[in-house]
Amino acid sequence: MFSRWPRLAQLAQRYNLGPLFSEIKEKAGVILQAGCIVYVFREYCMEVSVCMGPSMLPTFNTRGDVLLLEHLSTHFGRIGVGDVVLARSMQNPKQIVCKRVLGLEGDEVRIPQSTQLGPGRTVVVPKGHVWLQGDNFINSTDSRHYGPVPYALLRGRAFLKVWPLHEAGLISSQIPDFYHRI
Known part of the structure; x- marks a missing residue:
């Protein structure tokens, strides 16, 4: 035909x-x-990403902040305590989460007592892992729930907030004071 x-x-x-x-x-x-x-x-270098949800309040807004994310730190093992990173979720690999690094391999991380998480305890971060927590201690699903996160799941380090414009600027790697009061 x-x-x-x-x-x-x-x-x-x-x-x-x-x-x-x-x-x-x-x-x-x-x-x-x-x-x-x-x-x-x-x-391998840099990308634009959005961080939304309540887990990073007050650092980021719940409706979403536009961030610049660099990948070189994760590729060369230069992530430090206090850095804000994006990582694949341990619970749903299709989802990306935005959290703060509170412990590197070999660090001891203290988890305070809470009604949701039970009695307080100390965890040693195993080799090849990091400890991630949201800045909103009360409303964040993070390493306190699912444990240390493999370093390979880190997508990159957020270093610049570009939107909303009135809040634009560098993202601090200093651990906020409210972590020290817990």
């Missing part, structure tokens, strides 16, 4: 479409190269 239809090559030859095809091929190559550059930059 399809034998009556002329082949694409025959059409190209008949209507002199060679220059059009070579221009399309050239443009597709440029678009492919640009896409690869954007992908590599976003995956």
